[in-house]
Amino acid sequence: MTNMLVYFLGFLLLVFGRCRTSLGQYSSDQCSWKGSGLTHEGHTRDVEQVYLRCSQGSLEWLYPTGAIIVNLRPNTFSPAASRLSVCVKPAPESSGTNVYLDLNGWLRPLLREHEQAAGLVRCFGILEGALFIEAIPRADISRRVTAFQYELVSDELTGDRPSPAEACHLCNEDQLLLAVCTKDFVARGTVTSVREDTKENRTSINVDIHRLYRQKTQVFVPGGPRARRWSGSITMPRECALKVSDDDILFTGTLRFGEARMGCATRYGDFLRWYRRAQRLGTNPCHLDTD
Structure with missing residues (x-):
């Protein structure tokens, strides 16, 4: 009886050793992760859990073997956070894996290997599942690296790309005034080139900015055509291009x-008229120095 028990326990260890879930490797800041498939040694079916808890970061998986499950969550989860979306941008050299969304064991394709090499950006709702990154079995993995950046964004960016009708709709007065208060950048200037x-089905406009009200990071840099100006570029769907x-x-x-991705935009004269009317009525959502 004792021998049979020993053999049974050995059989269980063999089975679970071939397909196991290992503990996640935590980065020091919980924003980015770097790991290697070589840590799986001969266990090519290992699945590793990774937890990332920042609004943006990166992942780099060298010599991918087996699979990793990437759980993307904000530090504080709330009803508002549940409406967030996650956008993933592969590095140009990313290869060796296919990426799926894993929701309770159901896998849905997100990024195939050839789509990663093309640098395609994919977005999905944060409640749609974790990222399941599965290595493609190959005899030689020495040149394979899966790498991408991720960002948590507001629910208005859910999906890969809005339809042209949705992307190019004209903002009304209330939407524009709210955009001035909430968007990542607000600037006043002219379009200098298009x-x-x-390939990406989009257009970039170069702009000469002579009044920079706000920018989250330095997208517009000093050094426009004239002194005390800024310059930069803004992208948008091809159907929405300004002239x-x-x-x-x-x-x-x-x-x-x-x-920089275009949101609401209008002639400054129209905005100024709307803004001053909202000031008189006391309905403007925030203050903007228009002097």
Whole structure:
């Protein structure tokens, strides 16, 4: 009886040793993680848990073997946080894996290996599941590295890309005044050039900024055509591109992976008229120095 018990326990250890879940490797700041598939040794079916708890960070997995489950969560989870989305941007050299969304064991494809190499950005709701990153079995893994950046963004950015009708809708008065208070950047200037990117199906406009009200990070840099100016670029869907013009435009938008994305924009004269009317009525959501 004792021998049978020993053999049974040995069999269980063999089975679970071939497909096991190991403890996560925590980074010092819980924002970024770097690991290696070589730690799995011969256990090519190991699944490792990773926990990242920042609004943005990165992951780098060298020599991928087995799989890792990446749990992305804000430090404080609340009803508002449940409406967040996660956007993932692979590095150009990312390879060796396929990425899925894992919700209670159900896997949904998110980024295939060839899509990672193309640098495609994918977004999903934070409650849609964790990232399940599975290594593609290969005899030689020495040149394989899976790497990406991630950001937690507001629910307005959920999905890969809005339809042209949604992306290019004109902001009304209330939406524009709110955008001035809440967006990552607010600037006043002109469009100096337009560049189309057919591969990414988007357009970048170069802008000359002569009044910078706010920017979350330094997207617009000093050194425009004239003194005390800033310059930079803003991206948007190709269908929404603005034309080169001397018109004074108020630009607002969000930042994703250090890139400015267009939000609400209108002629500055129209904004000024709306803003002053809201001031008289006491309905403007925040103050902006228009002097």
